[in-house]
Amino acid sequence: MGEMHVAVLGSGSWGTALTILLARNGHCVTLLGRNEEEIRDLRETRENHRYLSGFTIPENATFSMLGQDALDVEMTVVAVPSGAVRDIVSRIRGNHPLVVVAAKGLEAHSSKLMTEVVAEALPGAETGVLSGPNLAVEIAKGIPTVAVAAYRSREAAERVRDAFNCPSFRVSVSDDVVGVELAGALKNVLAIGGGMSDGLGFGDNTKGAFLSRGLMEMARIGSAMGARAETFLGPAGVGDLFATAVSRLSRNYRLGRALGEGRTLEQALAELGQVAEGVPTSEAVGQLARIHGVDLPVFMAVEAVLKGLVSPQKAVALLMERTVKMDDFIG
Numbered sequence: 010m011g012e013m014h015v016a017v018l019g020s021g022s023w024g025t026a027l028t029i030l031l032a033r034n035g036h037c038v039t040l041l042g043r044n045e046e047e048i049r050d051l052r053e054t055r056e057n058h059r060y061l062s063g064f065t066i067p068e069n070a071t072f073s074m075l076g077q078d079a080l081d082v083e084m085t086v087v088a089v090p091s092g093a094v095r096d097i098v099s100r101i102r103g104n105h106p107l108v109v110v111a112a113k114g115l116e117a118h119s120s121k122l123m124t125e126v127v128a129e130a131l132p133g134a135e136t137g138v139l140s141g142p143n144l145a146v147e148i149a150k151g152i153p154t155v156a157v158a159a160y161r162s163r164e165a166a167e168r169v170r171d172a173f174n175c176p177s178f179r180v181s182v183s184d185d186v187v188g189v190e191l192a193g194a195l196k197n198v199l200a201i202g203g204g205m206s207d208g209l210g211f212g213d214n215t216k217g218a219f220l221s222r223g224l225m226e227m228a229r230i231g232s233a234m235g236a237r238a239e240t241f242l243g244p245a246g247v248g249d250l251f252a253t254a255v256s257r258l259s260r261n262y263r264l265g266r267a268l269g270e271g272r273t274l275e276q277a278l279a280e281l282g283q284v285a286e287g288v289p290t291s292e293a294v295g296q297l298a299r300i301h302g303v304d305l306p307v308f309m310a311v312e313a314v315l316k317g318l319v320s321p322q323k324a325v326a327l328l329m330e331r332t333v334k335m336d337d338f339i340g
């Protein structure tokens with residue numbers, strides 16, 4: 010595989026880490042952000058001081074404003090928060106034949122997968138997802154990990170695999186687009202729950218119980234939506250769950266921990282200063298559960314806490330009862 014011209018949409022921590030990875034692999038990368046001051050600083054210092062400080066971005070990456078110029082690229086990586094994906098992708102101009110969804114979330118109002126949202130905005134593109142246990146700072150440090158590139162077309166999956174693959178980042182391919190994408194989005198909700206459990210002062214047993222039940226629920230809703238259950242046992246599922254739901258590097262975990270310690274959602278989000286995708290995704294999962302007629306008590310408990318319907322303590326007490334329904338959280 011030769012070097013490619015790649016556009017990375019989103020200059021937050023993930024877009025910056027993926028730019029560093031792709032540029033180290035020899036690709037010619039254009040990183041696009043929305044803030045003029047940040048783009049100027051990136052050009053002058055080759056470092057993202059706000060979102061990923063301490064890493065120099067290689068010379069074969071350049072920086073531009075989103076929506077300014079038409080770009081003709083071979084691969085386009087979508088690394089903005091899921092709530093911004095539809096707007097950003099609808100506004101890009103130029104040639105974008107191969108799209109990699111790197112965002113991990115569901116569209117809040119429609120509960121759609123990001124690959125569906127991108128396909129609606131760019132119907133001619135080959136769209137799939139890259140997901141796995143991939144905390145941005147560890148990727149920038151070159152610490153070994155794996156990821157999965159999932160596309161309906163094997164050839165597209167292999168092109169994406171080859172573009173990202175390097176000794177510290179092993180990429181495998183899959184055709185289970187729904188499973189790989191759902192796994193990455195849903196584990197963020199469970200990571201909030203894992204953090205909440207620690208914030209409440211519960212033990213490792215509690216977290217193990219909560220996360221294993223949550224993983225089973227992920228596989229249940231995934232199967233109802235056409236995903237393969239074994240995808241949730243792979244790197245995009247349990248792999249990413251291990252990486253985030255017990256890690257202080259995870260923003261979702263940190264948010265949950267703050268809630269468990271008694272902060273309000275507003276306070277916890279303000280302290281975080283970065284995106285926590287589990288918040289909008291938890292509501293979207295609730296809608297999916299209703300649409301597909303699937304019972305997801307663990308996800309419901311996190312949703313109820315985030316909506317302020319119950320305290321974290323009460324949510325745990327309800328989960329310890331044998332049968333739980335959403336009405337228990339509302340009532």
Ligand SMILES: NC(=O)C1=CN([C@@H]2O[C@H](COP(=O)(O)OP(=O)(O)OC[C@H]3O[C@@H](n4cnc5c(N)ncnc54)[C@H](O)[C@@H]3O)[C@@H](O)[C@H]2O)C=CC1
Nearest residue numbers: 020021022023043088089090093112113144145283284286
């Ligand atoms: N940081 C990580 O370790 C990883 C993040 N992800 C996913 O990548 C996506 C992006 O997250 P991060 O870069 O980590 O978030 P971040 O909080 O570090 O940065 C968010 C970036 O998106 C930009 N942004 C926010 N709203 C925007 C809008 N309406 N239009 C254009 N740009 C907008 C911000 O200016 C900022 O540059 C999320 O879906 C996240 O789940 C996936 C894997 C790893």
Ligand SMILES: O=C(CO)COP(=O)(O)O
Nearest residue numbers: 141142143144259260261
């Ligand atoms: O998805 C991630 C690592 O794989 C990042 O998780 P957070 O968004 O919780 O930091």
